Amino acid sequence: MHMQANGTKGPQILIVEDDPEIGRLLAETVNDSGMTASIVEDGHAMYALMRKQAFDLIILDVMLPGEDGISLCRRIRAEKTTPIILLTALGEEVDRIVGLEVGADDYITKPFSPREVVARIRSILRRASYGFARVNGQRPMRFEGWRIDPLRRQLHDPSNARVALTTTEFDLLLAFCRNPGRIITREELLTLTHSGLAGPIERSVDVQISRLRQKIESDPKEPMLLKTVRLGGYLFTAAVEEA
Structure with missing residues (x-):
């Protein structure tokens, strides 16, 4: 599955999530907040889309089919400084620390509230100076x-x-x-x-x-x-x- 929202205004957010329901919820949350979401299901599709389009932030599920989110985060970070939020159902401290060690900027644990997701995205984009005019x-x-x-x-x-x-x-x-x-x-x-x-x-x-x-x-x-x-x-x- 690859789904992209209509319109290209606002920050471009790439969501890598293999659960269709969670992916749709994240995309709706992002789009309703004035940003534009694109969804892919795995690392292969993620890289294919990233070769075609630049993104301002990536929401990356840890538990993915094929290469997992931790490994993908490490690979992305070796090439790019794009902010990354890791998403997982695991809440143990060790998982959070591993995520930070491989270069994630933040960590969200399922289940999450849409308000929390938006707040974290906006906080990171502010820190990354999305839009130099501001x-x-x-x-x-x-x-x-x-x-x-x-x-x-x-x-x-x-x-x-x-x-x-x-x-x-x-x-x-x-x-x-x-x-x-x-x-x-x-x-x-x-x-x-x-x-x-x-x-x-x-x-x-x-x-x-x-x-x-x-x-x-x-x-x-x-x-x-x-x-x-x-x-x-x-x-x-x-x-x-x-x-």
Whole structure:
């Protein structure tokens, strides 16, 4: 099954869900909220459609026929920074953490309320700056040779190569760059990033910090830029200045 809503206005949302009833409910919820939903049933159909069309966000069921959602999420994240919400009937913490580790931006557990789905989609799209016209001018910043651009939502390393970050990773790094030399608690990080991450707060943030370290630290196991403060939170040690 491949179903696409009429009209192309608003954010384009790709739903990968093999249960027709749940797929239709998600699509109706998305379309009724001023967005446009496309539905496919598995990873093969997902990639076929993604080659033809760009999407602003993907809702990806974990339990799919063939390649599962966790594996698909990992593959998408290796190629793209498109925000991903994982959808599953499993509510155990381990599943949420695995989802975050492979690069998901958020997690919704079945059964879900349409209002919750819309709220999470809109939160992530705001954070991903859907529609640059709504973004106020924000100056790029530099730290240790790195350059972060809040407006274009881009990060370049000291060799000027662009480094791909997920929406959540970028928001975390931006929060640290705006608060250098200050200990920030996990709860503050969630507030600063407007994040609606599912699951236990501490583990969710820790997983995202670990992913961020993999991208900005010379040795992620011995981080120099992004340090853990015991019982406190995290400290960004780099000097930050406007670019």
